[in-house]
Amino acid sequence: MAISDMTLQHLDMELCSESGAGESQRGSFSDQIYTVDPDLHMLSTLTGVTFQDHTTTVIRKERDTTVVLKTLSGQSHSLSFHVQMEVEELLEASSPTLLKTEGGRRGTVNRLQVSVDKRVAMQTDLQAFITWVEQERAVLCFFRLFSEYSEWWSLRHKVFQHFKDQYSDVVRLSMGAYGEELEFSQVQNPGACFIISWLVTLTSDPWKAIPNITLKVKAKNQMRQLDEKGTLQTCGQVFHDMVKVLGLEQAIHAIIRTATL
Numbered sequence: 001m002a003i004s005d006m007t008l009q010h011l012d013m014e015l016c017s018e019s020g021a022g023e024s025q026r027g028s029f030s031d032q033i034y035t036v037d038p039d040l041h042m043l044s045t046l047t048g049v050t051f052q053d054h055t056t057t058v059i060r061k062e063r064d065t066t067v068v069l070k071t072l073s074g075q076s077h078s079l080s081f082h083v084q085m086e087v088e089e090l091l092e093a094s095s096p097t098l099l100k101t102e103g104g105r106r107g108t109v110n111r112l113q114v115s116v117d118k119r120v121a122m123q124t125d126l127q128a129f130i131t132w133v134e135q136e137r138a139v140l141c142f143f144r145l146f147s148e149y150s151e152w153w154s155l156r157h158k159v160f161q162h163f164k165d166q167y168s169d170v171v172r173l174s175m176g177a178y179g180e181e182l183e184f185s186q187v188q189n190p191g192a193c194f195i196i197s198w199l200v201t202l203t204s205d206p207w208k209a210i211p212n213i214t215l216k217v218k219a220k221n222q223m224r225q226l227d228e229k230g231t232l233q234t235c236g237q238v239f240h241d242m243v244k245v246l247g248l249e250q251a252i253h254a255i256i257r258t259a260t261l
Helices: 005-014 029-034 038-047 124-136 139-166 221-226 231-246 248-260
Strands: 024-028 049-061 065-076 079-091 105-116 181-184 192-203 208-219
Touching (some): 049 139, 105 124, 105 139, 124 139, 124 192, 139 192, 181 248, 192 248
Antiparallel strands (some): 192 208
């Protein structure tokens, strides 16, 4: 479930300050926003997006125009984000493309800067998405996709950690607890290393977060020579078929038990 356009328009409205130019307001997001808009609190709970802090500074204020600089900080499924946007409000603006805000004003985002948790900030797909978001000033799209991306990222961590705990003698997380690979092999005769790779890739038009889960095998030459039936070469397809029939977790259970006997 994604945060609705209307909810984020309400968010935009309530962050607008009535202070003078150059003045800023800072406060508890849950106290100032969730109380005014309970739907935002519900959506935050459902999507995993939690707004933790905000700052609003009025840059310029004229009779019909107010320009404010707003920052939002929070987390989505343990991944942090920070959004800074410059919003211009026009009193009784006629353009249907602008966001409606308090008191008959309409606002548009003139500038947008986004940063995300350092654990995923260097991911190429995510970097491309953030560049696009900033260029298009697509605030709503960022929250929708980052929620989706972080949910898959968090699920991968939980699943991999579960198998690391359950099969601690044969399972390794070679890229760390939040990495994208889970490895396992026989303890006594590690002739082959099985690697489950779980990537979270982004596609555009429309932007979507897609899990890409595969199995590959690294085996010593001697073991490959003994594999007359080509079993090692078909492991990836077998795992793929098992996921379809059994589901991901049961397929991983089955492949670990089979490969490490």
